[in-house]
Amino acid sequence: MSAPHAVISGASIAGLSAAWWLRRTGWDVTVIERAPAFRDGGQNVDVRGVAHEVLERMGLVDAVRAANTTETGTVLVTQDGSVRAELPGDGPDGATAELEVLRGDFARILLDDLPDGVEVVYGDTITSVTDRDDAVTVTTSARRRFDADLLVVAEGVRSSTRSLVFNAPDDVDPRDLGVTMAFGTIPRTASDDDRWRWYTAVGGRQVHLRPDPHGTTRAILAYAAEGDQDDLGDVDSRDRSAVVAALARRYEGVGWETDRVLAGFATTDDLYVDRLTQIRMPSWRRGRVALVGDAAWCVTPMGGGGASLALTSGYVLAASLAAQLFDDTAARDDTSSASVERALAAFDDWMRPLVDDVQGIPSGVVRFAYPRSRVGLAARWAIDALLLSTPLRSLAARVTRVADTDRPLPPLTVAS
Ligand SMILES: Cc1cc2nc3c(=O)[nH]c(=O)nc-3n(C[C@H](O)[C@H](O)[C@H](O)COP(=O)(O)OP(=O)(O)OC[C@H]3O[C@@H](n4cnc5c(N)ncnc54)[C@H](O)[C@@H]3O)c2cc1C
Structure with missing residues (x-):
């Protein structure tokens, strides 16, 4: 009996987790990645909540821990760099998670641990999808042409294959959060330490510096602006010098380490800019096609937990399919479209409360986190001080508790 075949588009955390789990449950897997080679850029992501258990079941907790960013905590600093407050940092609910890792290092760990039988193709992208009763043709x-039993779209927030399949007006509800973030790796200097240093200036502008395990420093410039005031323009079509020049204009007068960050961004090879956009969809499945990770429900760094949800979704997808399609021997049993659709419905049902919980960013958070005026900034400091006072500290720590659930993960038997 031949194994069922899954095509997965996107070789980052969601796609590689799906590949890992589908292969381990008896599927032949082809991963298609648009980039010409494995992408190892990106900054801190963390493994929290139920994703920790998924990682344990993969036997990869030690590998992720060994790749940790070396960050020990988070401090809010003033313009001269002195510390004005320290965020709760201990245990799984701290701003710096127990399993804090660079996105690229995390994806690399998943890639290196893929079982035999997963083919990864770089420099290619899906151009058409035809879903029929007996197969989905890609x-x-x-x-290339594949007649597969399943297509998994794991292409991140700006997925193009999602647009091919989910193209009715109400299929996708993208929500612009009004915040742009520029991430990049810059040279480390003697003033950098092992803490995440976070500076908030007036004009809705933030500067972040975080240590990494590679002897460099990860920097973020994050600012709030309405779409039509965002001088980076269309975030998908910019050249680097124009981006850095626009950032320099916006960050004029901010001080602290801003000039150093801008100089680093001018030469770094991993500048990554994103206008934070949540993706909300009433359904993450259609026929034999499933969406996972940011392509399905991008929560953005404001929500946090994107990497945890991405990792978990690979497991839940494979478990839902195994429960519907296979008997106890994990041999091919029933890959009819009705069975696949039932499995994908179970996947959607299990993931949805977890995602809803993370996506519900309270209104006013952007205004609070990115104060425009001196009065707003002073109010922010006062509220920070209150939240970080001893009685409310544990409440503040809970903000970082994401991807948490009391529900057990769906059961999954791994093929031997
Ligand atoms: C290079 C990079 C850097 C990032 N840096 C940060 C960061 O610093 N901080 C942060 O919080 N989050 C960052 N993210 C986002 C973070 O990885 C995700 O929020 C989260 O981990 C969920 O991952 P995902 O696998 O669903 O999507 P992503 O990590 O976005 O991965 C999507 C993958 O699909 C590929 N892809 C896209 N379109 C196509 C296509 N049409 N065909 C084939 N492949 C396609 C992309 O190249 C990428 O490899 C970054 C993502 C990338 C790709």
Whole structure:
């Protein structure tokens, strides 16, 4: 009996987790990645809540811990760099998680641990999807064609294959959070330490510096602006010098380490800019096609937990399919479209409360986190001081508790 075949588009955390779990439960897997080679850029992501258990079941907790960013805590600093407050940092609910890792290092750990039988194809992208009763047919820009039992779209927030399949007006509800973030790796200097240093200036502007385990420093410039005031323009079509020049204009007069960050961004090879956009969808499945990770429900760094949800979704997808499609021997049993659709419905049902919980960013958070005026900034400091006072400290720590659930993970038997 031949194994069922899954095509997965996107080789980051969600796609690689799905590949890992589907292969371990008896699928042949082809992963298609648009980038010409494995992408190892990106900054801190963390493994929290139920994702910790998924990572344990993969046997990868020690590997992720060994790759940790070396960050020990988070401090809010003033313009001269002195510390004005320290965020709760201990235990799994701290701003710096127990399993805090660079996105690229995390994805690399998953890639290196893929079982035999997963083919990863780089520099290709899906151009058409035809979902029929007996198979989903996928063609690619490199003229590949697959007649698969399942297509998993794990292409991140700006997924193009999602647009091919979920193209009715109400299928996708993208919500612009009004915040742009520029991430990049810059040279480490003697003033950098092992803490996440976070500076908030007037004009809705923030500067962040975080240690990494590679002898460099990860910097973020994050600012609030309405879409039509955002001088980076269309975030998908910019050249680097124009981006850095626009950032320099916006950050004029901010001080602290801003000039150093801008100089680093001018030469770094991993500048990554994103206008934070939540993705909300009433359904993450259609026929034999499933969406996972940011392509399905991007929560953005404001919500946190994107990497945890991405990792968990690979497991829940494979478990839901195994429960519907296979008998106890994990041999091919029933890959009819009705069975696949039932499995994908179970996947959607299990993931949805977890995602809803993370996506519900209270209104006013952006205004609070990115104060425009001196009065707003002073109010922010006063509220920080209150939240970080001893009686309310544990409440503040809970803000970082994401991807948490009392529900057990769906059971999954791994093929031997
Ligand atoms: C290079 C990079 C840097 C990032 N840096 C940060 C960061 O600093 N901080 C942070 O919080 N989050 C960052 N993210 C986002 C973070 O990885 C996700 O929020 C989270 O981990 C969920 O991952 P995902 O696998 O769903 O999506 P992503 O991590 O966004 O991965 C999507 C993958 O799909 C590929 N892809 C996209 N379109 C296509 C296509 N049409 N065909 C084939 N492949 C496609 C992309 O190249 C990428 O490898 C970054 C993502 C990337 C890709």
